[in-house]
Amino acid sequence: MKQLVKFTTGIILLLTASINGFSQDLHFSQFFNSPLTTNPANTGFIPDGNYRLGVNYRDQWSSIPVPYKTMSAFGDAQLFRDQLTYGWVGIGAVILRDVAGAGNLTSTKGYASIAYHQLMGNSSLLSLGFNAGSANKRVDVTKLVFGDQWNGKFFDAQVPTAEPMASSSANYFDLQVGMNYAYFPTDDIYINAGASVQHVNMPRETFYDGDNRVPRRYIGFLNASLKMSDKVILNPGAYYTRQAHTSQTMFGMNAAYNLSGDGNQQAYGGIYYRTNDAAMFMVGYQLSSVKLMFSYDATTSSLSAANSSRGAYEIGIIYTGLYKNRAFSDAIRSTFCPSF
Template sequence: MNQIVKFSTCLAIILIVALGGFAQDLHFSQFFNSPLTTNPANTGFIPDGNYRIGVNYRDQWASIPVPYRTMSAFGDFQLFREQLVYGWVGVGGVLLRDAAGSGNLISTKGYASIAYHQLLGESSLLSLGFNAGSAGKRVDITKLTFGDQWNGKFFDSHIPTGEPITQSSVNYFDLQAGMNYAYFPTDNIYVNAGFSVQHINTPRETFYAGNNEVPRRYIGFLNASLKASDKVILNPAAYYATQVGAHEFMLGANVAYNLSGDGAQQLYGGIYYRGNDAAIFLVGYQLNNIKMMFNYDITTSGLSAANNRRGAYEIGVVYTGLYTNRAFSNAKRATICPSF
């Protein structure tokens, strides 16, 4: 009974936050495989290629009757590589969809992104990017029950509720901005740091009467690729996000192992930790231009008593390509990331 009470309380909090307009944003444990949602300055910032497309899928809390599922698809590519000697432009777009809980709370978002990347000498790069688009949410109110519908034994949907819900859907314009800095002093070392602000325009998002706004979300990250040998590349990373008093911090690393000798086949393994939330175990495989990664989040917070530590699993697939004609005036521009 105690576990049921804890679990019901967690679900109630999530529902109140979602309907009240201060919902936390969608996120992926594989933030490095969701570049355009992490930072719009990542648009066209492709260290080992010229264009890429990718998909992400996250299934969270599978132990409850209605899991939370998040999906995204993105693509970006580089422009004016030949015309701009010391820089280039990146353009792209991303689509997201999230289905949450028994109320079938659906979030759908679509953004277009643009970024400019400027080389600073031979060993560093500065990037500035923006994205803008439309976001919407809808909920099936008929599937929800509230505290004033408790009849003493169970929640009865036939009892009228006094909740002041005025609409079942909401749409708004959304705007993000970010910047990145990359440092690559040798062919074996690559370091990248970035900072972004989401919901710059603090749009209105609520199913209730009033003028509740989506608060700004601030994201910072630091990652690196360090070539230890012709067989091993180490990829450490850190990620931090904060929004309306909620904080998310991740720290960890994955290792790429050269299976084929020429880098055409690579095996990945890694571990990350999200503070006060989950331990994240990752495996992956790369065949030529296609990289596939799978991770499982094991809950370490107090919620583990309710979900039996069954946190989430996530799949990320990214295809990275090179343009046919790569006659760059600066060889550093061909690739700025350690490779086999």
Template sequence: MKKQIVNIAAVLIVLIISGSNGFAQDLHFSQYFNSPLTTNPANTGFIPDGNYRLGINFRDQWASIPVPYRTMSAFGDFQLLRDRLTYGWVGLGGAILRDVAGSGNLSSTKAYASIAYHQLLGESSLLSLGFNVGTANKRVDITKLTFGDQWNGKFFDSKVPTAEPITSSSTNYFDLQVGMNYAYFPTENIYMNAGFSVQHVNTPRETFYNGNNVVPRRYIGFLNASIKVSDMVIINPGAYYAQQAGAHEIVGGLNAAYNLSGDGAKQVYGGVYYRAGDAAAFLVGYQLNSIKLMFSYDVTTSTLAASNSRRGAYEISLIYSGLYSNRTFNNAKKSTICPSF
């Protein structure tokens, strides 16, 4: 059995690495698996080792160059009707996302509410469908920007009026995402999950000018697995792909959990991921009961390394997941579908 598990892990890792080519920068977390609701709304209430969870993420990128890029998010979701639906349940949740970048403090603030339905298909698989709706605001401090017509031959003079046709320093829009997941868990030691989502389905209008610029749809796919090699080690390979308006991002790698306490109450994590054409991310983490803290650091591998000395970004995630006190479910498979210690 152990040989079968190791073979499955090897195949997944080869598929992940062989698919890693080409990349274009976009809003992202290297720890995409720790930002489930921003990755796919079908993840709402899809909690393999719990019934509810709360999480925060923080990413500080390119701190070694004059204008860093910071992204923050907070989310929460929980399961409903698990004691009433024999072969499924409903997930409800919400997420807040904010990022700030550039010398003009270009900021984006988004808030979403999401819902998903999860249906067991027999004893070893699960299908999930979900969507979220929200509002987004993008803002820029025009007073901190300079334009080509403000160049006086020696320096940019911000006191000189610009003819740049900016009509507003803030824009708001309604946003919509949809997604689906499929999970397969043939034994207590093997779990695999694949998902696909579409963000900005309604292609909302977003511009500071008197124009008709829209946010193009963003397509996201991922493949994750959790494989219990022994009572001491669980490995978690994964791959992520995103495409938007000709730009794309591919991430692949794995992390492993080591059982420190024998009962799984204390675990330590280590892993490495590669974002094709951009950076390698090294991850460490620690879990104590229901609280998991992870830290990752991106080492730049692209040509930008000459400017930032390979200091790409650091990222922190903190997630708390728990179980309802009275878990009287109609189907025992619904209590947990992921390998655990």
């Protein structure tokens, strides 16, 4: 009976979340490790390198019947840093895929992005960027049941439904814009803030004959890196997003500890809180140019009654590289953020 109650509660809460969050986009708790989905102005905005590659994987609500799995891969690079004295261009691309729910609702998205970064003196940087791409969303109708298939005792998938679905797939063109500002007055202080708008063109997305539009999504973030000593760098951060009538706020901090003395090996630990939803605990390790982060979301909302607070785990892997034989002006720092 206890398991039945937990199962039923989970289904009810999931249905409620699906209704309230119908228009909500894919997201990662490690927003700082998913730069191109957070803001297109992050394209080529690499404080400690010239190019990077990354992958993210999120497994959410696996303890209840309809889990969510989200994956992404991205890459971006800086261009013309040896030709433009006080600026450069960033180019990049990102692919996302998400599978959710009993009907295997699958979202596949691919974007190409470009940004321009302009140094404003020796201690600040302004960036503008946009991306554009294609999105596909499809559902396996054979795995769904509808209200008219209820026979009084249970849902019978063999009974024909009159649900007016026009298609099991939807495709659309999507567009995002964003802006960043970074301030780095000394080698020990780095502050970065940004804002972006996703779905600027409000594309049509529906499996029916209606004109449902994807609402614009607004994202803002604030990050900092503070070098406390030759052993410790603190990285506080905050993230806010709003889409339609739903918003999300996340804030917290992680710290990097210098294991090798020269910064070649670093250990990470941190904690973040997403208001009215979950606490996120993070650990990580960096060896040379490769950083591996693992985080776990412990549910703090009412859904914890169904999933026993087992929310999601997430993995982020980032590789950051430097160009060989870089030619920069001596007046410009090639690395903006604190480093060991």
